[in-house]
Amino acid sequence: MSDSWKKRTKLVHGGVRRSQYNEVSEAIFLTQGFVYDSAEQAEARFLKTGPDEFIYARYGNPTVAMFENRIAALEGAEDGFATASGMAAVNGALVSGLKAGDHVVAARALFGSCLYILEDVLRRYGVEVTLVDGVDLDQWRGAVRAETKLVFFESISNPTLEVIDIAAVAEIAHAVGALVVVDNVFSTPVFSNAIALGADVVVYSATKHIDGQGRALGGVILGTREFIRGTVEPYMKHTGGAMSPFTAWIMLKGLETIDLRVHAQADSALKIATALQGHAKLARVIFPGLADHAQHGLCKVQMEKGGTVLSIDLKGGQEAAFRFLNALEIAVISNNLGDAKSIATHPATTTHQRLPAEQKVELGITPGLVRFSVGLEDADDLVADILNALEQA
Numbered sequence: 463m464s465d466s467w468k469k470r471t472k473l474v475h476g477g478v479r480r481s482q483y484n485e486v487s488e489a490i491f492l493t494q495g496f497v498y499d500s501a502e503q504a505e506a507r508f509l510k511t512g513p514d515e516f517i518y519a520r521y522g523n524p525t526v527a528m529f530e531n532r533i534a535a536l537e538g539a540e541d542g543f544a545t546a547s548g549m550a551a552v553n554g555a556l557v558s559g560l561k562a563g564d565h566v567v568a569a570r571a572l573f574g575s576c577l578y579i580l581e582d583v584l585r586r587y588g589v590e591v592t593l594v595d596g597v598d599l600d601q602w603r604g605a606v607r608a609e610t611k612l613v614f615f616e617s618i619s620n621p622t623l624e625v626i627d628i629a630a631v632a633e634i635a636h637a638v639g640a641l642v643v644v645d646n647v648f649s650t651p652v653f654s655n656a657i658a659l660g661a662d663v664v665v666y667s668a669t670k671h672i673d674g675q676g677r678a679l680g681g682v683i684l685g686t687r688e689f690i691r692g693t694v695e696p697y698m699k700h701t702g703g704a705m706s707p708f709t710a711w712i713m714l715k716g717l718e719t720i721d722l723r724v725h726a727q728a729d730s731a732l733k734i735a736t737a738l739q740g741h742a743k744l745a746r747v748i749f750p751g752l753a754d755h756a757q758h759g760l761c762k763v764q765m766e767k768g769g770t771v772l773s774i775d776l777k778g779g780q781e782a783a784f785r786f787l788n789a790l791e792i793a794v795i796s797n798n799l800g801d802a803k804s805i806a807t808h809p810a811t812t813t814h815q816r817l818p819a820e821q822k823v824e825l826g827i828t829p830g831l832v833r834f835s836v837g838l839e840d841a842d843d844l845v846a847d848i849l850n851a852l853e854q855a
């Protein structure tokens with residue numbers, strides 16, 4: 463693979479390892495273990511392993527390595543570690559390098575399971591956690607201090623789609639020597655410039671756009687070789703969050719088409735958001751690609767397009783939101799995102815149900831809020847489906 467290759471070429475050819483059969487499509491190495499030619503070779507491999515030397519699939523596997531190398535090439539990261547799910551990736555990125563007495567600052571608007579790791583797991587093990595409003599840089603400045611070892615945020619928050627300034631937060635964090643970990647799911651690997659903007663570690667749930675067809679759970683942690691091999695790998699390989707080779711093959715094949723899919727989904731999302739602006743039944747249409755979004759300028763700097771997800775807030779509250787969801791004929795009611803199929807979600811009663819009422823208010827998760835993940839269907843059909851469902855709301 464050449465570093466000068468453009469994104470689409472890397473997505474198709476990056477990280478390939480061929481077996482002795484010279485197959486065109488990447489092989490699935492469904493094996494847990496690897497045979498050594500001699501006892502001496504086994505000893506040598508346990509002492510030190512190179513990039514093509516495998517021991518056990520919990521540590522690494524050729525199909526998984528192909529996926530890690532391909533996504534790392536796309537992201538511009540030195541290395542990556544693939545995980546069993548997006549949450550295994552978030553957990554690995556956060557927990558592998560922290561110890562009791564460390565301090566972490568994180569944006570408050572986070573995926574529920576990320577909040578659980580910060581507020582329950584890390585605090586239980588003696589890590590102090592401060593939550594801030596991610597778009598308010600003064601709060602980040604006020605929260606970091608000498609003991610701050612790590613900052614964590616979603617570059618676009620779920621489900622209210624606030625865009626966080628990666629470069630500005632990285633500068634604040636680096637001034638105290640903290641590691642910057644970005645959960646970049648909503649930006650997608652296609653539109654990501656996170657490392658160039660100053661992120662040290664980028665985490666994806668591969669379950670979303672990387673698979674893109676709703677089949678498998680997966681995740682990946684991307685960063686410097688030193689961090690991935692020195693800090694993440696020892697933790698992950700001994701705690702068992704490895705990606706399966708079959709999943710890695712699904713994700714590899716997903717990467718071949720991700721650029722085409724995500725661009726098409728983002729174009730449709732803009733078309734839908736534009737068509738819904740000013741609709742009489744909507745209090746708000748939230749989409750970072752719209753000029754009226756509070757961080758639209760920042761979105762244009764950080765990403766090429768506005769992403770593949772929009773949120774709408776129905777004036778009629780939960781009743782109207784439920785009538786809207788039940789009236790959709792193309793989009794399905796579910797909770798994934800980044801899928802080929804459009805998916806509508808009512809965060810207040812599903813993904814964010816667990817949060818206390820005050821916290822929902824604070825995060826803007828109103829009873830009328832519906833998150834809409836735009837799929838690969840015809841955009842005009844989706845607009846018609848949404849307008850028809852709004853009619854019935």
Ligand SMILES: *Cc1c(COP(=O)(O)O)cnc(C)c1O
Nearest residue numbers: 547548549573645647667669680
């Ligand atoms: C889905 C998601 C996760 C968790 O990923 P899983 O693959 O479901 O474990 C983490 N962060 C964000 C922003 C997500 O959307």
